[in-house]
Amino acid sequence: MPETDIDPDEDDRRLMALVAAGDDDALRLLVHRHHPRLVGYLASQVGSQATAEELALEVFIRLHRAAARWRPEAKLSTYLFHIAHNLLLNERRRRARKPASALEGAPEPADAAPRSQQAVAEIQEAFRHAVAQLPEEQRAAIVLLVQQDLSYEAIAEVMGVGVPAIKTWIHRARLRLRELLGPDFRPGS
Amino acid sequence: MNEPDLDPRFVAALRARRSIPVEGFADRAVTAARRDRRRRNVIRWAGLAAPLAACVALLLAPASGPAAGEAELEHLAALVGELEVGVPHLEDSEGLARLAAWGN
Structure with missing residues (x-):
């Protein structure tokens, strides 16, 4: 079957089942597939690509932790954005207590x-x-x-x-x- | 789904940053996930080791008298320390086997 016929959402579900069983190659494929949009979204939110990458890394660590509990009720991309959104909220709360915030930081040179x-x-x-x-x-x-x-x-x-x-x-x-x-x-x- | 009354240049600028591929990101993420898994294993085993050692101590101490019991406790405390250092390399079944061996 040509690759174009594979439903990406179905493939995400298959890969998540493998991740839950401890397959790191499946996790690598999922990260490879989803990280560009996640970093794009996070960079638009925080204004810094370096911070966006750090946060995206944390999103995938949390995805890996939750793999066994994950139920495919929504698209995996929606779930990833949901984790990212919660991380952003936590990060903003944490940094709000500090005077200099990387989330409101200077633009990239x-x-x-x-x-x-x-x-x-x-x-x-x-x-x-x-x-x-x-x-x-x-x-x-x-x-x-x-x-x-x-x-x-x-x-x-x-x-x-x-x-x-x-x-x-x-x-x-x-x-x-x-x-x-x-x-x-x-x-x- | 674009909002009709947003400036098209604004929409284009925002969409230009829709996807930012980062070279080597997948490897970094997998390494970070593995490190996180090991850390959680250490925490889990460390949490199990102390109560198990205490149970073994309770079983052994009365049979050997007070002095021997103290020595046994010191020995078990040393083993617990060893376990906490050693667990990152242990699979669950191996760890259980080692704990069972200490009771003998």
């Missing part, structure tokens, strides 16, 4: 780039800054929707709240982003 690329980088920095200004639940919801293409139902599972709350947060996030980005970034401008 940009490479030297031509002027046109610098202009693009400046726009992207404005976007990044705007996202960072959102309250954390609005930021998580809008990133999961727009960046990660999750449905409202999946976002509700990840964040452990109902769909109406997600819709409210996303609506508020959209309004706030338009306000933060100003008239230069209105659709069609």
Whole structure:
């Protein structure tokens, strides 16, 4: 059977059963498959790829610990985002007690780039800054929707709240982003 | 599912960071998971060793008299220390076999 015919969710379930039986190669395959989106999501949340990688590593350690108890009621990717979301909440609480927070840290140093690329980088920095200004639940919801293409139902599972709350947060996030980005970034401008 | 009233450049910028592959990440994760598994095994065995040693001591001490009982307790305490160091390399069945052997 060609690889394209394999249902990725079904394959995730098969690999998780192997992980639960102690198969490290199955864990390696799962990490290889899922870490890019997880790091992408976490980097958008914390603003630092190094911190995002640390957190993603912890997500997979927790997945490994929970493998025997895991029940495939939701997609594995949703479960991974759920672990990541809880880790982010814990990390923010922990770091809120310290004055300097890596979660609100300085952006990563940009490479030297031509002027046109610098202009693009400046726009992207404005976007990044705007996202960072959102309250954390609005930021998580809008990133999961727009960046990660999750449905409202999946976002509700990840964040452990109902769909109406997600819709409210996303609506508020959209309004706030338009306000933060100003008239230069209105659709069609 | 894109929000229609978000700036397309904003959406594009956000989606550009959707997926960030990190070279060698899977190996790092597997190594970290193995280390975590060993650490949890040590904690589990260390938690089991002390009560088991105490039970063995209770069984042996009365039969040998007070002085011999103290010596036995010291000996068992040393064995418990050895177990806590040695458990990371033990599978469950081996650990149980060693504990059973101490009672003989």
